[in-house]
Amino acid sequence: MLEQRIQTQFFESADLKYQAADALARPVAQAAQMLVTGLTSGGRVLVAGLGGSATLALWLAQALTGRHERDRPGLAAIALGADGVALAAIGAAAGPEQVLARQIEALGHPGDLLVLLREHEAHDTALLAAVVAAQQREMTVLAITGKQPGAVGAALADTDLLVAVPHERLMRVREMQLLVLHCLCDAIDLQLLGEEDPE
Incomplete structure (x- = not known):
């Protein structure tokens, strides 16, 4: 019984990855290009998440x-x-909904990028404040969310980008977020370094 349940987890994860490949390939490629363009133009990447996404x-x-x-x-x-x-200190001074926004206000500059990882709605107030702070700093936002991006998705500007994992279950979203990050890093390396020589 337990082994079957474990096998089911593997199958569900594999099925989601297979189904999401077509839906996510284009936005992940666009995200990689956005990051490379920003980095090669002198921008920095500020990465934020709360809970497991941190x-x-x-x-x-x-x-x-x-x-x-x-x-x-x-x-x-x-x-x-x-x-x-530091997070606890910022939260105590400015309130928990400002823990990321305050750091963006202090560190963000025009041309920088904010990569925001959102698991579910529990942290939406703080994540929404982070998006607003980044936009006020003339930063581009890349939000990597679950199926329902919530207030974060609604706050994105035309120049921002949403990569929405087509699933609602938390562990599946986290698995896919990690895969998206792996794909981004691989695509960035490909664009900066070219194809790897075959061994």
Whole structure:
């Protein structure tokens, strides 16, 4: 019984990835191009998420400043909210809905990009404030959400981009967000470094 349930998890995950490939290929390619254009023009990438998405935000910032699979010069990326002590201090001073927005106001500049990871509606107030702060700083926003992007999706401008995972179950959304981030890093490396020589 338990083994069947575990197998079902694998099958559901695989089915979602297969079904989402067509729907997400174009927006993920557009997102990769947006990031490369911003980075090569001197912009920085600010990555933000709350809850489980904070871990994914930290991973993306590390993959950009360090490396994904190939060696290349580091790219300017900062994970917002990565320091729990600072996050708590900002929340205490400005309110929990401003924890990301305050960092964007302090660190964001025109030409920078905000990559925002949204799992579900629980953090919408803080994520919406982050989008508004980024737009006020003349930053471009890339929102990677679940099937229902909520207030975050509604707040995006024409120059922003939405990548909406076509699922509502939290663990499936997180799995797909990680895959989207892997695809973004691979596409960025491809555009900056070209095709890898066959071994």
